[in-house]
Amino acid sequence: MKYLLPEQLAPFFASLEATHEVRLPILLPDGTRALGHPGDGPLALHGGPLPGKPTAAFFPHEGGVFTAAAGMVSTPPAPEKPLLVAGFTHRDLACLRFIDRFFADGWRDDIYFRRRQGAVIVGVSGYCGPGGSRIPCAGGECDLELVADRARWLVVPYTDAGETIVAGLPDAAPDGALERIREEAAAMIDENELLIRRASELIRADRVPDTFWAEIGDRCIACTGCNLACPTCTCFGVQDLRYAGRVERSRMWDSCQLDGFMREASGHNPLGTESLRTRRRIHHKLAADPERWGEISCFICGRCDGVCPTGIGIFAVARELVERYGGE
Known part of the structure; x- marks a missing residue:
């Protein structure tokens, strides 16, 4: 050493x-x-x-x-x-x-x-x-x-x-x-880690109703700060810039909180409301990723809670979720 x-x-x-x-x-x-x-x-x-x-x-x-x-x-x-x-x-x-x-x-x-x-x-x-x-x-x-x-x-x-x-x-x-x-x-002991694990259990057990996500979605202003700050958010969009004699393709971070994130060419949008988009953001980290990767993809860094201007970072949402639906 x-x-x-x-x-x-x-x-x-x-x-x-x-x-x-x-x-x-x-x-x-x-x-x-x-x-x-x-x-x-x-x-x-x-x-x-x-x-x-x-x-x-x-x-x-x-x-x-x-x-x-x-x-x-x-x-x-x-x-x-x-x-x-x-x-x-x-x-x-x-x-x-x-x-x-x-x-x-x-x-x-x-x-x-x-x-x-x-x-x-x-x-x-x-x-x-x-x-x-x-x-x-x-x-x-x-x-x-x-x-x-x-x-x-x-x-x-x-x-x-x-x-x-x-x-x-x-x-x-x-x-x-x-x-x-x-x-x-x-x-x-990190209380937030215990909180996130409990919230994950409740979401995966289908204990959280759609009305909860509608309430949380109503508070979202689509600033995308949560996604921009999260180290495990990996979504990106691709864009082409055309110049005289060349085309440059680049990729840029995308956000699942934006209306156009999953809008299809037909115009159909599987995530057409803020409620659905907010649910997806939390569900992805706490339910979908454990199924696919074997672990929750929120690693308790706290950045989304630090930047969210309306108080719906993942700790805040998990705390409210557990308080409402965590009773045995």
Whole structure:
């Protein structure tokens, strides 16, 4: 196990730019945090999960599919250097694992894996949550983990790529700090996780009437913030831009909360009301995905609740659902 002092973090990441395309949490001028490059702003590993989905490093909001010109079709090149993305919490890492499965299933999504393949993932945990609160440890679902132990960062590699990157760092004395942080994190109980699991049980048991979804749908203003913030939302639309002598096809995130999301060419819309669209958003995460993938695809990151202006993020909906229909 290695360690870094807080003042050594920025130089450490800057040194990796020679071999990697580095993305890490930075502090923006307005006080918010986002993924950026070293030098774009002050390093901001403290503060908990980033407001935006970190999986966007591999599945960006908009990205090229191909360019057709002069009878030839070309696809976007792979990054010149492999990506190194830092700042994933244990919840974010679970989201990344899920969409890795999604994009590899059936027809492998080459556009996604063009960036994901060979990428180095850096998790963060320990006393780096909001106000210095604890974030549970990653448990090996990343290449290396930075564990905040107040006065220093413990650096724990899990893969050969992680070992190579941290090889030159100083060794940390075996003082039991990492074990203590892991034990404290293991004892933490996340009430939202219990809530989501109970809501999933009720939906899958068909205990939730259509009138409930109509009420929730009436509160939706179709801002799509929930989908744009969710790390496991993977829907996208495709668009062609025609120029003189070439056509560029790209794809952009789509939202199941929009009226046109499932509208067919005939004009028929299987999700023609906000009630149906809202039900689908929650049902997909808590009922359909467990049937298909064997796990709920909400990993309790809380981003949708953080951005929803009308209070119908998945925690809020699940809480109301359980309160109304969770009685035995």
